[in-house]
Amino acid sequence: MSQTITILDVGTTRVTCFIADQEAGNEYSITGIGQEDMLGMKRGAITDMDAAANAIRKAVHRAEKMAGQRVSDVFVSLSGNGATSDYADARIDVRGHAIDDDDIQQAFDAAGLDGAVSGRSIVHAIPTAFSLDGTRGIPDPRGMKGETLGIHLHLVNVSESGLGNLISCIEMCDLEVIAPVNSAYASGLACLVEDEMDLGVTLIDMGGGTTDIATFANGEMVWCASVPIGGQHVTNDIAKGLSTPVANAQRLKWFFANAIGGGSGDREMIEVPQLGESDPASARQVQRSLLAGIVRPRLEETFEMVRDVIDRSGTSAIAGRRVVLTGGASQLTGIADLASQILDKQVRLAKPLPLPGLAEAAAGPDCAAAAGLLVYATQKHSAPNGRSMDRRAPPPWMADSALGRIGQWLRDNF
Numbered sequence: 001m002s003q004t005i006t007i008l009d010v011g012t013t014r015v016t017c018f019i020a021d022q023e024a025g026n027e028y029s030i031t032g033i034g035q036e037d038m039l040g041m042k043r044g045a046i047t048d049m050d051a052a053a054n055a056i057r058k059a060v061h062r063a064e065k066m067a068g069q070r071v072s073d074v075f076v077s078l079s080g081n082g083a084t085s086d087y088a089d090a091r092i093d094v095r096g097h098a099i100d101d102d103d104i105q106q107a108f109d110a111a112g113l114d115g116a117v118s119g120r121s122i123v124h125a126i127p128t129a130f131s132l133d134g135t136r137g138i139p140d141p142r143g144m145k146g147e148t149l150g151i152h153l154h155l156v157n158v159s160e161s162g163l164g165n166l167i168s169c170i171e172m173c174d175l176e177v178i179a180p181v182n183s184a185y186a187s188g189l190a191c192l193v194e195d196e197m198d199l200g201v202t203l204i205d206m207g208g209g210t211t212d213i214a215t216f217a218n219g220e221m222v223w224c225a226s227v228p229i230g231g232q233h234v235t236n237d238i239a240k241g242l243s244t245p246v247a248n249a250q251r252l253k254w255f256f257a258n259a260i261g262g263g264s265g266d267r268e269m270i271e272v273p274q275l276g277e278s279d280p281a282s283a284r285q286v287q288r289s290l291l292a293g294i295v296r297p298r299l300e301e302t303f304e305m306v307r308d309v310i311d312r313s314g315t316s317a318i319a320g321r322r323v324v325l326t327g328g329a330s331q332l333t334g335i336a337d338l339a340s341q342i343l344d345k346q347v348r349l350a351k352p353l354p355l356p357g358l359a360e361a362a363a364g365p366d367c368a369a370a371a372g373l374l375v376y377a378t379q380k381h382s383a384p385n386g387r388s389m390d391r392r393a394p395p396p397w398m399a400d401s402a403l404g405r406i407g408q409w410l411r412d413n414f
Contacts, residue, residue: 002021002022002023003021003022004019004020004021004022004069004071005019005020005021005022005028005075005374005377005378006018006019006020006060006063006071006073006074006075006175007020007074007075007076007077007370007373007374007377008056008059008060008074008075008076008077008170008175008373009076009077009183009186009367009369009370009373010038010041010052010056010076010077010078010079010166011038011041011044011077011079011183011207011208011209011328011369012038012041012042012043012044012079012080012207012208012209012210012230012232013037013038013207013208013209013231013232013328014035014036014037014038014208014328014366015035015036015038015055015056015059016033016034016035016059016362016367016370017032017033017034017035017056017059017060017062017063017074018030018032018033018063018358018362018370018371018373018374019031019032019033019063019064019066019067019069019071020357020374022377022378027356028355028356028357028374028378029356029357030355030356030357030358030374031066031067031068031069031357032062032063032064032065032066032067032068032069033062033063033066033359033362034058034059034060034061034062034063034064034065034066035059035062035362036055036056036058036059036062037055038052038055038208039051039052039054039055040052040053040054040055040169041209042209043080043209043210043228043229043230044078044079044080044081044162044207044209044210044226044228045080045081045159045162045165046162046165046166046169049165049168049169049172052169053169053170053172053173056169056170056173056175057172057173060074060173060175071175072174072175072176073175073176073177073178074170074175074176074177074178075177075178075179075180075181075373075376075377075381076166076167076170076177076179076180076181076373077180077181077182077183077186077369077370077373078123078158078163078166078180078181078182078183079183079205079207079209079210079212079226079369080162080209080210080212080226080228081158081159081162081163081226082158082159082162082226083156083157083158083182083184083212083224083225083226084120084156084157084158084224084225085154085155085156085222085223085224085225085313086155086157087152087153087154087155088111088125088152088153088155089111089150089151089152089153090107090108090110090111090150090151090153091107091110091131091148091149091150091151092106092107092110092148092149093147093148094145094146094147094148094149095147096145096146096147097145098142098143098144098145099132099141099142099143099144099145099146099149100142101142103141103149104130104141104142104149104151107130107149107150107151108125108127108151108153110151111125111151111153119159119160119161120157120158120159120160121157121158121159121160121163121164122155122156122157123156123157123158123163123179123180123181123182124154124155124156124181124182124185124221125153125154125155125156126153126154126155126156126220126221127151127152127153127154127220128152128153128154128218128220128222129151129152129218130149130150130151130152131149131150131151131152132144132146132148132149132150133146133147133148134148136150137218139218139219154220154221154222154223156182156185156221156224158180158182163180166180167180178377178381179376179377179381181372181373181376182212182214182221182224183205183207183212183369184203184204184205184212184213184214184221184224184226185214185221185224185372185376186368186369186370186371186372186373186375186376187203187205187212187214187326187327187368187369187372188203188214188216188221188324188372189372189375189376189379189380190352190353190368190369190371190372190374190375191203191324191326191350191351191352191353191368191372192216192324192350193353194219196216196322196324197216197217197218197219197220198217198218198219199217199320199322200215200216200217200318200319200320200322201215201216201217201319201320201322201323201324202214202215202216202310202315202319202322202323202324202345203215203216203323203324203326204306204323204324204325204326204327204330204339205326205327205368205369206230206231206302206325206326206327206328206329206330207230207231207327207328207329207369208230208231208232208328208329209228209230209232209233210226210227210228210229210230211226211227211229211230211302211305211306211327211329212224212225212226212327213225213226213227213306213309213310215310215313215315215318215319216319217318217319222315222318223313223315223318225309225310225313227302227305227306227309229298229301229302229305230302230329231253231327231328231329231332233298233302234253234257234295234298234299234329234332235249235250235253236249237294237295237297237298238252238253238257238291238294238295241290241294242272242284242286242290242291242294243274243275244272244273244274244275245273245275248272248273252270252272252291253295253332254331254332256268256270256288256291257291257292257295257332257333258288258291258292258295258332258333258334259292259295259296259299259332259333259334259335259337259338260292260296260334260337260338261289261292261293261296261334262292265288266287266288266289266292267287267288267289268287268288269285269286269287269288270285270286270287270288270291271283271284271285272284272285272286295332296338299332299335299338300338300342303338303339303342303343304342306343307342307343310343321344321345321346322345322346323339323340323343323345323346323347323348324347324348324350325339325347325348325349325350326349326350326351326365326368327365327366327368327369328365328366330349330365331364331365331366335349336348336349349365350365350368351363351364351365351367351368352367352368352371352372353371355371355374358371
């Protein structure tokens, strides 16, 4: 029997909705796709509730029309909002018996995650390792015997108000949020191969208003962060620097901009329509080198901020020299070379791994988070044993934390 899954990738510049039918064995086919320019959001945060809700409503309606069905609940991406990583450890006495699911649940509960820091909300509590009698790095302790079982959790927390505003916008569209998912986490699930996740890698998801970062090691996300700068900042710089409309600045960025610059192409002349002018004859002729001179400083600033955040995190040794670049803003010519220069790491550009039923036009780097939400929904999410959206009860997305039962999580991951 199939189950319908709906995902919403809510970005600063665009909202994407996928509707998919999940079959047995976590296989799925995408039946509906809807996209709409996002309004009412800046740097990953809602600034106009009505405008944002209207954009979400239109994207969902398009996907529903294509799929031929109505939807009522969604998985939603969460970019920006000051995402940070914290960690929790817990140990319980297992008295020498063979460890089972109940023991692991007790270890989760012992972590004491009932309250987040004031103003912050925990959206993920990811078990990254277990220990038994001091022996660390155990992926699955079930069936093993010992005296003391330990668990190490990676806690992803975000702005409580930012999360609340996004959920309110979605509820204004008569939809219910099943789980919010960190955008970089989702993109990693869609774009990274198994060896990268195991051996260590840093994923950089370049969106319109934010750049989200995540480090993966030993098969799980072990750290994440976000910087409030993205592709829209590059577009605005072009619009201001060349006195051209924003829509045309976006076109110039994709068709003519080069993150590195240099070469014979820099002398090519391009036509730049001017603000407030309707006569095509008023357009300026400028060299492509001028465009590169506007684009490169902003991208350098972006990668320098990313580099500084990574250096402060202390995860460089875990991730090694491997960086994977994805997201809509990663499609700029020469951006991988620039990232490699500034980060001093090996960089590859990535798009989502093949998904059943997903058209090629919707399978680019700009859809990485959307594709990853489907992977999360089918492989990572665990149902909270019937808990509802009652405000007095823990929200459903806490199912992957100590606030929810983890039986389904265990079946999915072991």
